[in-house]
Amino acid sequence: RKEVEQDPGPFNVPEGATVAFNCTYSNSASQSFFWYRQDCRKEPKLLMSVYSSGNEDGRFTAQLNRASQYISLLIRDSKLSDSATYLCVVNRGNQGGKLIFGQGTELSVKP
Amino acid sequence: NAGVTQTPKFQVLKTGQSMTLQCAQDMNHEYMSWYRQDPGMGLRLIHYSVGAGITDQGEVPNGYNVSRSTTEDFPLRLLSAAPSQTSVYFCASSAGGVGGPTNEKLFFGSGTQLSVL
Numbered sequence: 001r002k003e004v005e006q007d008p009g010p011f012n013v014p015e016g017a018t019v020a021f022n023c024t025y026s027n028s029a030s031q032s033f034f035w036y037r038q039d040c041r042k043e044p045k046l047l048m049s050v051y052s053s054g055n056e057d058g059r060f061t062a063q064l065n066r067a068s069q070y071i072s073l074l075i076r077d078s079k080l081s082d083s084a085t086y087l088c089v090v091n092r093g094n095q096g097g098k099l100i101f102g103q104g105t106e107l108s109v110k111p
Numbered sequence: 112n113a114g115v116t117q118t119p120k121f122q123v124l125k126t127g128q129s130m131t132l133q134c135a136q137d138m139n140h141e142y143m144s145w146y147r148q149d150p151g152m153g154l155r156l157i158h159y160s161v162g163a164g165i166t167d168q169g170e171v172p173n174g175y176n177v178s179r180s181t182t183e184d185f186p187l188r189l190l191s192a193a194p195s196q197t198s199v200y201f202c203a204s205s206a207g208g209v210g211g212p213t214n215e216k217l218f219f220g221s222g223t224q225l226s227v228l
Binding site for chain 1 (some may be wrong): 152154220
């Protein structure tokens, strides 16, 4: 079993739809959590960090449930430009550099 | 505003050849790491470093060596390339240390497409 697992994709949704991605992690010592976005095999870029209380950035909402070792990302009012692969990332410990990626979930937003 | 510079962008090797992928960052980041990305596998951590002179293994270290003689540079060496090492390689850095997620934000290089025949 992978240490970080994501919903298998791809997700094909119409513009304006709401879509949710789920991610689970197996290492209970994990300290920090993130969502990254990757376009067409280019380098990943940080979308948002995930905080215990949940956090929102415009159309994007991230939630963390430590008890269930579960992270989610909600995208509201999907845009064509949201089409990308979304990567769930977990830090095993309390140091940077030891970040473990999920396999990614591909999102395709159609007109 | 260079950030993380990775070279080369493309490389073709024959089985058994050796090569070094170069990675340099100009942000004075303590943490640097190497990932490989294969279809359907996401990014997998090869090796990482928490500072000059300190390196550690990630998820898939076999077949790769690293060293960190300076804060800026973190080269990845393939001593005897194998077809299984055909992949896209990404170098990344972060400020690291205590301070929470802000310090852990990864800055990536643009990647190296490596093919081993």
